[in-house]
Amino acid sequence: MTIEQSPAPGDVADVYDGIGQIYGSTWGPNYHYGYWDDDDDQSSIEVATDRLTDMMISGLAAQPGQRVLDVGCGCGHPALRLARTAGVHVVGISVSHVQVQQANEAAAEAGLADQATFQFTDAMDMSFPDASFDAAWAFESMWHMPDRGRVLSEIARVLRPGGRLAIADVIERGPVSPEGREVLDHICANYAVKSLGTIDEYRESLAANGFVDVEIRDITDNCARTTALMADGVETQFDKLAELVGQEQAASLIDYMRRAAAAPESGYLILTATKG
Ligand SMILES: C[S@@+](CC[C@H](N)C(=O)[O-])C[C@H]1O[C@@H](n2cnc3c(N)ncnc32)[C@H](O)[C@@H]1O
Known part of the structure; x- marks a missing residue:
């Protein structure tokens, strides 16, 4: 099946295999935001x-032996933590060949290759x-x-009835000021994002795809420090970043990370749901 999509899987891979490798070198193996209890944390x-x-693992509540x-x-870092903690079997998918290889190597190194496998698969078009x-x-x-509704419908299809779903995601929060819009547009233009979701969109789309017991938490305040810390880290690698994207773009990427940390419109949610 051929799907017209933007961003294409290759655009996403370009981000993670390009600037993502520089970000990752200072951030660590979790390619996601952090959660801090409060300003004193x-x-x-x-x-x-x-x-x-760990919040995602406890929200998922998977039982030993489950798939x-x-x-x-x-x-693969979060999946390996999940496999180890919950005793489950994980199949991980990504549209970056580099990540799939890194994840399978990490599983082998951790002695978890029989519990966690990773493969190149587009979530928009899964053949499970x-x-x-x-x-x-x-x-x-x-x-x-490119189409979150389509992915939720694919996830609903491959989940058994009663199966649990957990999502953590970068979202847009309204009302959006002109300055906030600039930050959100920058995120979309530079990180292979067509549009950011909202809490309302998630509620509607989860219900339309047969998910029940939906619990959504807006954890923007707990995660906001992420992009400011990432900017500090990436700044130490400025020359490498500039070599890849040019001086001006490197400075702009770092500047917008700091602006995203301060923009209330750049939000973050965690949710759980059950397939009805
Ligand atoms: C911010 S990273 C999060 C990685 C990992 N979940 C973590 O927390 O460390 C986003 C991931 O989504 C993957 N991704 C983006 N679009 C995808 C698609 N259409 N199908 C499968 N994976 C996709 C990227 O390749 C990348 O691995």
Whole structure:
């Protein structure tokens, strides 16, 4: 099947295999935001990002031996933590060949290759059989999807009835000021994002795809520090970034990370739901 889509899988891979490798070198193996309890929380990036993974693991509530789909697996770090903690079998998918290779190597190194496997698959067009997973998560991958509704319908198809879903995602929060719009437009233009979702869109789309027991938490305030810390890290790699994208663009990427941290319109949610 051929699907007309924008961003195309190759655009997403270009981001992660290009500037993403530089961001990752300073951020660590979790390619997602961190969660801090409050302004006084001095947790490191590693602790704060693993904490968000642990929130996803507890929201998913998967049981030992169950089969879990990881939609947008990055380099596999969250999936391996899930496999280890919950004793489940994870199948991770990504549209970056580099990430798939890194994730399978990390699984082998962790002695979890029999519990976690990673493959190149587009979430917009999955060929897994119906009802072949007990649970699924999309950990900060939905913002890249050209059609989130289509992905939710695909996830609903491959989940068995009663199967759990957890999502963490970068979202847009209204009302959006002109300055906020600039930040959101920058995110879309530079990180292979067609549009950011909203809490209302998620509620509607989850219901339309037969999900029940939907619980959504806006955790923007707990995650806001992420892009400011990322800017500090990436700034230490400025020359490498400039080599890749040019001086002006490198400075702009860093500047907008700081602006995103301060923009209330640049939000973050975590949600859980059950396939009815
Ligand atoms: C921000 S990273 C999150 C990675 C990982 N979940 C984590 O938390 O470390 C987004 C991930 O979504 C994946 N992704 C984006 N679009 C995708 C698609 N259409 N199908 C499958 N994976 C996709 C990217 O390749 C990347 O692995």
